[in-house]
Amino acid sequence: MISLLALLLLACVLVAGRGFVWIVNLLFVSPLFDPLRKLPGPQGPLFSSHIKWVIDPDLSATQHEVWKKQFGKTFRYHGSGRFDYRLMTFDFRAVSHILLSPIYEKPRVTRTFLSTMLGKGVFTAEGPEHTFQRKIIGPAFTLQSIKAITPIFLRTADNLRDRWDEILAEGQETVDVCHWLSRATFDAFGQACLDYDFKAIQEETEELYLAFRRMFDLADEKGILRILVPFLDTLWPDRIARSVLESRRVIYETGRKLIAQKKADLLSRKESSKHYEDKDLLGLLIQSNLSNDPTKRLSDTALLDQISSFFFAGSDTTALSLTFCLYYLATHSDIQTRLRLELAQPSVPNSAQSSNFEDVSYDTLDSRPFLDAVVKETLRLAPPVHGTLRTATKSDLIPISEPVALADGTIIEHIKIRTGSIIHIPIEGLNFSKDIWSDDALEFRPDRWSSLPSSAQTPNFPGLANLMTFSFGSSSCPGYRFTIAEMKAFLSTVIPHFEFSLPEGQSVGKRNGLFTRPFVKGKPGIQLPLVIKRIDEYAPL
Incomplete structure (x- = not known):
């Protein structure tokens, strides 16, 4: 008995000792050898953190500029505490190197957290697996594919317009556009991605819609402890963990049926020699997957992971971008009027000789220069994701365009990182940077896109200038054309039909979580109510 107690005591001492050594190393020893320690940057006590200044939209927009003036384009700040040195850079040479190099990956805790909800889709994969998944999903996001599904966006926008007409006819003047656009983009994504109608605009009762909606809403509720220690969901499944599991069960059960139907339809067409091009993402994914080497095909579960990932990364983000766009238009009535006048004018599509309705629909949207500028300016000022983290998987030298002076006076031209x-x-x-966008960078000014300064033009961002919203390189969003086309379709439908303004006395703010969402100051919850008035005389697109 005594020996057993002695062994237990010894084990406790060893565990405590190892823990003590780990803490001392984390807080005091390891930071001494971190090369980022010598970089310029804000200071603070041992357990001070600058994360609030980085992620709070009320602070970050101006704090970034303050730090750049103090320390230059590349500096370090404290993450969890003074012992946690993190690199931040506004130097595009460094940013390009980091986002294009296979050395840098999304942090493991981020990928694990997302995979508990989305599975192992393209947004959680890294390395060769990520490259392979990008190859499989690529055909679903070509320009030709986006042209084919643009009519879906237009029809869904028509449904939303009709629903808002009904609401106004009932005497309601103020509408939470954030809520309604979320419902509408779910419908658009359902049909464009799955060839499946959620009917969310009509009523929020469809089981698969509720499963997706519930799971995505819970993403912002997960506490930091469960993000850092994801296995807690398995050991102590609370309400959130149980709800996520139930939502995934519904999604995968329904999804497998949809995949089986798609595969059977594809096989039937092959046997009958019928030619029909799938337009929805799931159909294109299945075709792309089946045309690949059988030993390298994605499983049905992996295909569903891709769909879940794109719903998560695309539906809510597009709804938020549209929400902020209507907010900016509501607070800039002159720009709203100008956009309405452009949309009322007849236009000649780029493929004017085409008799294909899908081509004309897309090209008509693409031929509106001010609409394009409004969309891009919104995406610049209200990126759905405020920032992204990368972890160095090995030591590296990061090139920079401007030399940096270390604390000891040494001038360096590369940032050493471990x-x-x-x-x-x-x-x-970067989207708000005055160095790139000029002194009015925080203003909503779509006209800047007709004459971008040289600092906002670089070959790294073809067609989108230095807009970081979709990132670039292998980590860029493959669905950026999808988002832009959908935004244009919705704006082209609702702007000629309605006038938007801000309710009197209402102040709107931004709240950063996984995504940047709007809220009304002094009121709970995510929302953006706008006053909507119907315009009786309007010219349809």
Whole structure:
């Protein structure tokens, strides 16, 4: 008995000792050898953190500029505490190197957290697996594919317009556009991705819609402890964990049926020699998958993971972008009027000789220069994701365009970084940078897109200038054309039909979580109510 107690005591001492050594190393020893320690940056006590200044939209928009003036384009800040040095850079040479190099990956805790909800889709994969998945999903996001599904966006926008007409006819003047656009983009994604109608605009009762909606809403409720220690969901499944599991069960059960139907339809067409091009993402994914080497095909579960990932990364983000766009138009009535006048004018599509309705629909949207500028300016000022993190998987030298002076006066032209270091890519900060966009960078000014300064033009961002919203390189969003086409379809439908304004006395703010969402100051919850008035005389697109 005594020996057993002695062994238990010894084990406790060893565990406590190892824990003590780990803490001392984390807080005091390891930071001394971190090369980022010598970089310029804000200071603070041992357990001070600058994360609030990085992620709070009320602070970050101006704090980024303050730090750049103090420390230059590349500096370090404290993450969890003074011992946690993190690199932040506004230097495009460094940003390009980090986002294009296979050395840098999304942090494991981020990928694990997302995979508990989305599975192992393209947004959680890294390395060769990520490259392979990009190859499989590529055909679903070509320009030709986006042209084919643009009529879906237009029809869904028509449904939303009709629903808002009904609401106004009932005497309601103020509408939470954030809520309704979320429902509408779910419908658009359901049909464009799955060839499946959620009917969310009509009523929020469809089981698969509710499963997706519930799971995505819960993503912002997960506490930091469960993000850092994801296995807690398995050991102590709370309400959130149980709800996520139930939602995934519904999604995968329904999804497998949809995949089986699609495969059977594809086989039937092959046997009958009928030619029919799938337009929805799931159909294109299945075709792309089946045309690949059988030993490298994605499983049905992996295909569903891709669909879940794109719903998560695309539906809510597009709804948020449209929401903020209507907010900016509501607070800039002159720009709203100008956009309405452009949409009322007849236009000649780029493929004017085409008799294909799908081509004309897309090209008509694409031929509106001010609409294009409004969409891009919204995406610049309200990126759905305010920033992204990368972890160095091995030591590296990051090239920079401007020399940096270290604390000891040494001038360097490369940033030395060690394995495990975290790099913060400030998407919002780069989109707001006065160095790039001029002194009015925080203003909503769509006309800037007709004469971009040279600092906002670079070959790294074809067609989108230095817009960081969709990132670039292998980590860029493959669905950026999808988002832009959908935004244009909705705006082209509702702007000629309605006038939007801000309710009197209402102040709107931004709240950063997984995505940047709007809220009304002094009121709970995510929302953006706008006053909507019907315009009786309007010219349809």
